[in-house]
Amino acid sequence: MKLQLLSRAKSAARRLIPFVCVTTLVLTVCWFTTDRAAALYILTNEDDATIVLEQGADVADFSSQMVYIGTNASGFELTLAAGRPVTVLYGGASISTTSRQETVSELLNRVHTVPGPLDMVAVDLKDTGLTLTVASDLTYYERATESAPHQTVLVNDPELEAGTQKVVQTGADGVRSAVYEVTYSGGERISRQLVSEEDSTAVDEIVHVGTAPVPAAAAPDNGDRVVNVAKNADGSGTLTFASGAVLNFGSVKSMTATAYTKGHGGADSYTATGTTVRVGVVAVDRRVIPLGTKLYIVSADGKVTYGMAVAEDTGVSGNIVDLYYDTYQQCIEFGRRAATVYVLN
CATH class of the missing domain: 2.40.40.10 (RlpA-like domain)
Known part of the structure; x- marks a missing residue:
């Protein structure tokens, strides 16, 4: 037999109106309240309980605290497709679950994880799943493809006279794959530092700098005027x-x-x-x-x-x-x- 029970009312002072519906297969006990229920609990014969958020149920909204790793974006909700593995990290604990066509805020409510006012929710989207890290201080590494200005390389050339230069290779800007260390604290980004760069397509400009002594000017002969x-x-x-x-x-x-x-x-x-x-x-x-x-x-x-x-x-x-x-x-x-x-x- 399956029993469905609407969750307890938000306030003990709410007025409850019970009624019972009986069929030959299912016994349903419903508690209707003057306010919407926060959640619907389903009890199965195996005595385990899961929580399914109702469409339009009242849940806490943490979108303003979310930081989406790799995009520098925050303050918007992401709706998760059903069946995606999710790991929630909070206070040293790790919670594993599976998404159910819900927003990130709804998922956090469902696993009873409530960020504090100074906490942030780092949303790390990966090919294999989703990791949500709840903390007041966050440091992560962000990979970005960005423009790469060319560098100028000076090379001493003993065959050129001192004080002269010669461009032997013209520089050209390109793009690079860069890794930044990004740190947030109390909801604010406090630093973003370049820690490595690779695969740059920029071409260095190479300039030869003369180091040869300048020959002394020839002295005029006595016939010169x-x-x-x-x-x-x-x-x-x-x-x-x-x-x-x-x-x-x-x-x-x-x-x-x-x-x-x-x-x-x-x-x-x-x-x-x-x-x-x-x-x-x-x-x-x-x-x-x-x-x-x-x-x-x-x-x-x-x-x-x-x-x-x-x-x-x-x-x-x-x-x-x-x-x-x-x-x-x-x-x-x-x-x-x-x-x-x-x-x-």
Whole structure:
């Protein structure tokens, strides 16, 4: 014999109206109340009890507390198809059941699991079933397919001059499969951190960066002519030559230039610094121009260009620069002239 019993009324003060319906096969005892019943209990001959929620029965709604793992969505109800395995995790306990064409809220009510006001219901949809985790703090791992910006990889290249770059592979954005660690607390998402990424289709941009030393600019020969002198407020500046060569100077001196050669006036084959005399060596007063200083010398009227020189000799005093020539005749022809001396950096 099967007995169906409507659940107890929601309030003990409710007014109950009993009646009995008898047939030859089934005895049904019904308790009708002025309010709807919360549930219908079915008692079988095997003495086990199951609860079936009536359509439209009053049940607690937990939709606002639901977080659907993998979608970043919450606040809506999911209706479950019948016959799907479900695991409910709450307070260290695990409850296994099977869905019955019901919402998640209805299922939780059916298994007597009531989330607290700060609890969340993590709805983890899987191919094999559904897991509902009820907790105030939730951490789970979310896999997402998202855009993957390309990276720029810099590679030192000793064959390129320092200060230059060359793109050898153009980058392209793509997509990637990313895994994020997502943490909720008290109903709010407090963090979402990337923990791994894989299968990126982005293509790195590869840029070679030059590391080779930049060769020094070729010094102008004495046949080259200055086409521009650019001066700065501090006295420094730049000499630009017709050949394109450039010299930077730190200061400019107006001096008297004379000439000398070995074998005349007491000069021999060696300078005061021990080097061999040659064109390009000049004698100076070391108090005016320190020995070893590089110079560029031209007559003040621009008619004679001595060119590049190094202060390696002495024997003069004051604001005089003595230029070495290979022959005595050249010295006579040069004579004594006003000169502009650029002290090079």
